[in-house]
Amino acid sequence: MTAALVIQVTQHLLSCEDLIHQGWIIEGIPETRELARALQEKGIIPRHIVVLHAEDTVLIERNLGKRVDVFTGEVYHTTFDWPSDDMVVRNLKAPEGISEVETTRRLLKYHRNFPGILQSYEKPMKLINADQPCADVFSQVLTHVQAPPRTSAPFSPRIILCGPPGCGKSLQAVLLSKKYGIINVCCGQLLREAVANETKLGELIKPFLNEGWPVTDNLVIKVLMDRLNRLDCHIRGWVLHGFPRDEDQAKLMRNVGIAPNRVFFLNLTMEAILERLAYRAVDPVTGERYHTLYNPAPSKKAFYRLLTHPKDVEEHVKTKVEMYFRLAGDMKELFEDAVSINADQDPQTVFEYIESYVVNPLPSSPTWKRRKPTLVIVRDNL
Structure with a gap:
């Protein structure tokens, strides 16, 4: 296949x-x-990766003893699991491809490919010795699957990143998520996923996205609560960007019990934003993204076929940024302990500033009164 x-x-x-x-x-x-x-x-x-391993000699011995019921497909073993019913014994047949030579060939192929598979997954694989009773192997697998995921974060962070378009919120969220295992929650992505998955809320959200209208706050907050109340967010913490955008949305979050313990405002001037966004373009042939100043197209031929996304047109960017500056002032007053960071510098430098505040102890007088969280446990996928 x-x-x-x-x-x-x-x-x-x-x-x-x-x-x-x-x-x-x-x-x-x-x-x-x-x-x-x-x-x-x-x-x-x-979410979980389990590797069952044993010595090659053990695996070859196990394979040689396999027998299959030609009628039911049940697998038996001449040493470990021999049926007591003589009728079943008469129906058993050795499957194809279990000879010592064929098994050795398959093992060599496995050993050759396994290192590459291991490098393909960021999550650590759980190695379990399969040369022991099945009940013991199953117990260890079950314990691994049921254990909560580990995080390198010093506490369960609940972070909000605010700032105008082009300030780097998405990038900083990715950096935090990769280093500390925090759940990256992008509000816009959540809305698009709800529509793509054809959920009940997604059907209500779909007309707004299709027409390019802002999704109403009550719909956004329902989608947001569903995601932040999942078990992984409670255990590992979360970093939210794309919401809230104004004081009313921030108050709505507080009213439903979504309480951040770190809030960052990434500040950027209008000139810097236009420099970052209005010069972006994409090559419709290769799909590569370029920037006239920072990452120009490699050839004149590629340059002349570049296209600018409508949302990156200067007039559109100015409208969005002016709206943010008009609404964000009141929101800053609501988050008295928020940290303002100059985003007009190297992304790694901005990340180091954010990181220094994330790893510090919680402030003694948080802006929002702590409330008991509402926990919705979602069954963990295996």
């Missing part, structure tokens, strides 16, 4: 409603680094 067919079949199976709600287990896939990467590109990313 080709890699493309494997991906197609896997996508089809994982789109079933029961798997979406109950979770799934994939066994034996991926077999190569290339297939692992291709699955990730399609959004098939497991």
Whole structure:
């Protein structure tokens, strides 16, 4: 079976409603680094990865003893799991491809591909010795799956990044998420996912996105609460950007119990914003993104075919930025302990400033009164 067919079949199976709600287990896939990467590109990313390992001699011995019931498909073993029913014994047959030579060939292929598969996943794999009773192996796998994910963050951060378009909120959220395992919550992405998944809220949100209108605050807050109340956000913390945009939205968050413990305002002048956004363009042939000043097209031919996204047109950018400056002032007053950072510098320098405030102890007098969080436990996908 080709890699493309494997991906197609896997996508089809994982789109079933029961798997979406109950979770799934994939066994034996991926077999190569290339297939692992291709699955990730399609959004098939497991939360837990378990590797069952044993000595090659043990695996060869196990394989040689396999027998299959030709009628039921049940697998038995001449040493470990021999049926007591003589009728079943008469139906057993050695499956193809289990000879010592064939098993050794498959093991060599596995050992050759495993390092690449290991490098394809950022999450650490749980190595479990399979040369022990099945009940013990299962117990260790279950313990690993049920254990809460670890985070390197000093506490459970609840971070909000505010700032005008082009200030680098998305980039800083990605950097925080990668280093500390914090859940990256992009408000705009949540709305688009709700529409793509055809949820009830998504059907209500869809007309707004199609017409280019702002989604009403009551719909946004429902989508946001659903995401922030999931177990991973409670355990690992979250960094939110794209919401709130004004004082009313900030008050609405407070009223529903969404209380950040770190708020950052990334400040940038109108001139700097226009310099960052109005000179962006994309090559419609290659899909590559360029910037007239910082990352120009490599050739004249590529330069002349560059296109500017309508949202990056100078007049459109000015309108959005002016609206932000008009509304953000009142919001800053609501977050008295918010930290203002000059975003007109190297992104890594901005990240180091944010990081220094994130790792410090919580302020003694937080802006928002702490409330008991409402916890909605969502079943963890396997």
